[in-house]
Amino acid sequence: MKILIFGGSGGIGLAIIKQLLTQGDNHVVATYHAHCPAYRHPQLEWQALDITNEAQLLSLSATVGSLDWVINCVGVLHDSSHQPEKNLKSIDRDWFLTSIETNALPTLLIAKHFGANLKPSLFAKLAVVSARVGSISDNKLGGWYSYRSSKAALNMLIKGISIEWRRLLPQACVLALHPGTTDTQLSAPFQANVAAGKLFSPEYVADCFIKLIEQSTPEDSGIFLAYDGSVIAW
Template sequence: MLFLNQINSANALIVGASQGIGLGFVKKLLDDGKINRIYAAYRNADSATELLQLATENPTRLTCLVIDVTNEAQITEALQQIKSEVKTLHLVINCVGVLHDGDFQPEKSLRHLNIENLTRYFQVNSIGSVLLAKHLVPLFKHQDNSVFASISAKVASIGDNNLGGWYGYRASKTALNMFMRNVSIEYARSCPKNIVVTLHPGTTDTRLSRPFQANVPPEKLFSVERTVTQLLEVIGKLDKNDSGQFFSWDGSKLPW
């Protein structure tokens, strides 16, 4: 990654690392010799068995932490632990997101809306990331280049929305984009070497997208490994002028 080229020993945090894209980032970063320490946050141990096994196999490089992004106390405690050990972070990627879970499903029309589901979408998909940004400030206050990236979605684009539906998911990811745009402006003052972006990963073969893959052409359904590689390439090409922007997996900027 270009932005890490001048850093001899970079530290990374992946939030939402128990499975899918987040776990893919952890695996990829373990193969990168420029990454010194990797912190990987998960919510439930039951779904993090592979991640926890990786930590057992890589005890000096990979540390697992419990973070539910809807619980600010857990965010605070985890980031305080990181700060006590490494002082600085150079790459943070928030991969946490919810689209469906059992009876919790994206709305197809107004009649499916309810306040409980809408609240959950915003708590997980947007508020969590801005709470992370709040508590990451001390770890980004250094003179090395750093990036804070959050996984968004193309369906969050207001300008690109021609189909409607998925009210809560779309709106919560749009709110994420606005939150991170705000963060980028404040970080330019408080953490001037940091770049803040939101990223659309493309349709990736994970649990999140599986119920909605039927009409996706095979060439547009990415493996986790491909998605992670593509997004790290986008991150690697960022410069300071890109902070606050919304990028697709191919490096193109998406409309707000």
């Protein structure tokens, strides 16, 4: 299979790449943004890409050829000057927009530009890493306004894309996936209170996600799944 991974330089993205390349005859094209990982493999091609740049997405869609799976592992929760908001006082307009621009909008543009690349595949999958905190019905604690809102928007986009693709790409399956708290730089500042056994390795999550994507069928399209296959309410 030929698989495109956005955010291949991240903790979860890189673990998925390594697993795909050791378990079968897969060809992987993977993107990085700030840093290109040292990992190399004859069946792996790295591409620099800023996922907030539509022209770069369009250019990649024009050159990458036919694809079987597209997996989007890009996400931001914090940076050197922003942490998830504890209250309304800490809302920063620009960070809210950066969160939407990085966590939500790219999946819409990926569907817009890469649907044609997926069209010839009999096993077409668009899988996007979301987060349980983007579930509106699951929000009991409040806070984390920018991240929660961007993932809630992402979830709505997944639903909408799955409905449109029922007509345009009926063989495709579109999935929102929740990894659980996973040991990457994204979750590093928030791992202290994670219950014993509930901080997952990227390798474990990659294994769960690949199985879920493999097993999914067009009838599952537009669903929000946790790493263990349980359905998360929107």
